[in-house]
Structure formats: structure tokens, C-alpha cells
Amino acid sequence: MKAASTRLGLARPAGFSLVCLAAACLLFTTCFGAARAEGLTVSDAWTAASDEVGRDIPLLLTLHNETGTPDALMRVRCPIANFSEKHTVDRGEGAPAMRSVASIPVAAGSTLILKPNEYHVMLLQTRQRLIAGERFTCTLAFQKAGTIETEVEIRKSP
Ligand SMILES: [Cu+2]
Structure with a gap:
């Protein structure tokens, strides 16, 4: 009963x-509208449209860590690209330069918006044209939260 x-x-x-x-x-x-696991949310994932195949293109998204523990984005896999890297942007003397990092930290209780000139994911060697309005799914692996799948929207290039 x-x-x-x-x-x-x-x-x-x-x-x-x-x-x-x-x-x-x-x-x-x-x-x-957001993919989440154990207090970690991925939302607003998008990339710019591209007619060219074989390009390197930033993947941008918002990470919200509601937990009291720091987490980190370790790996990203998207079917539309051969590889991906996590990038940060160094600003020293001369022009800003992208640099590959092992992971993107997401502090406890914080929201991190990935941007082309800050932390971002770089999709390397795109395998197909990216047409505005279409979507694809990526798998994100976090140190603590585990694996989260998120839909990525292809937006019109500015
Ligand atoms: Cu980059």
C-alpha cells in the first residue's frame, strides 16, 4: 500500500x-532546454555556420556549476569534427594567441560562458558544412559530473 x-x-x-x-x-x-548531471548544467551551446569543410571553429556554451565542488571540462567529442581542443587566450605582448589547455575549470557555484577570446572549445577539421538552423549533439566529459550530452545549434555567421 x-x-x-x-x-x-x-x-x-x-x-x-x-x-x-x-x-x-x-x-x-x-x-x-539544458543538459545537466549532478548539479552541472550545459546550456546555450552553439557554433557558427560554415560553408567550408576542414575548418577549425569555436564551440561556445554556458557551464553552470551548482555544486560546492570545483569541476572541469576534460573532453569534448562532436561527430562533425575530427578532433577538439580546449583553448584559452593569452594576452601578452603582441596579438592575443590561443593556447591548448588540458581542461577548462568551472569553479564551485559559478557560471562560465565560453567565448572565442577566453576559454572555449575548438572543433578541429570539421567534417561537413555547418548549415545555420541545423543542430548536432556533442558529448562533454567532466572531471566530477561525468558525461553530459548537449545539443549544439548552428547559428548564422556574423
Ligand atoms: Cu581556439
């Missing part, structure tokens, strides 16, 4: 959102 009433409780609308956050989101499904 107790188990049955619990199930009934979960069927209520308020219960549904709880189930969605607690269960579905932990299984890395998309919830309210």
Missing part, C-alpha cells in the same frame, strides 16, 4: 518535475 501511494504522489504535476530533475536529468536527457 505504501509503495502504491508513493507512485500516485509522483504522478501529480509537481511530482513530475521532481522526477524530471531527480531522475531523467541524471540520465543526461534534456530538461528545460
Whole structure:
């Protein structure tokens, strides 16, 4: 009897959102437009359209770490590119220069917006044309939160 009433409780609308956050989101499904796992959310992932194949192109997204523990983006895999790197931008003497880093840190309780002139992911050797309005899925591996899949929107080049 107790188990049955619990199930009934979960069927209520308020219960549904709880189930969605607690269960579905932990299984890395998309919830309210953001992909999340254990307090880490990936949202607003996008890249610019490109007619050329074989290009290197930045992948930009927002990382929100709701946990009390620092995390880090370790690996990114997208089917539309042969490789990917995590980049930062050094500003010393002369022009700013991109540099590959082992991971992108996401401090505890922070939001990090990747930008072409700050931390970003670089997709290397694109395998196909990137057409505005289309989407593809990338897999992001974090040190603590594990693997999160996110949809990436292709936006019109500025
Ligand atoms: Cu770069």
C-alpha cells in the first residue's frame, strides 16, 4: 500500500518535475532546454555556420556549476569534427594567441560562458558544412559530473 501511494504522489504535476530533475536529468536527457548531471548544467551551446569543410571553429556554451565542488571540462567529442581542443587566450605582448589547455575549470557555484577570446572549445577539421538552423549533439566529459550530452545549434555567421 505504501509503495502504491508513493507512485500516485509522483504522478501529480509537481511530482513530475521532481522526477524530471531527480531522475531523467541524471540520465543526461534534456530538461528545460539544458543538459545537466549532478548539479552541472550545459546550456546555450552553439557554433557558427560554415560553408567550408576542414575548418577549425569555436564551440561556445554556458557551464553552470551548482555544486560546492570545483569541476572541469576534460573532453569534448562532436561527430562533425575530427578532433577538439580546449583553448584559452593569452594576452601578452603582441596579438592575443590561443593556447591548448588540458581542461577548462568551472569553479564551485559559478557560471562560465565560453567565448572565442577566453576559454572555449575548438572543433578541429570539421567534417561537413555547418548549415545555420541545423543542430548536432556533442558529448562533454567532466572531471566530477561525468558525461553530459548537449545539443549544439548552428547559428548564422556574423
Ligand atoms: Cu581556439
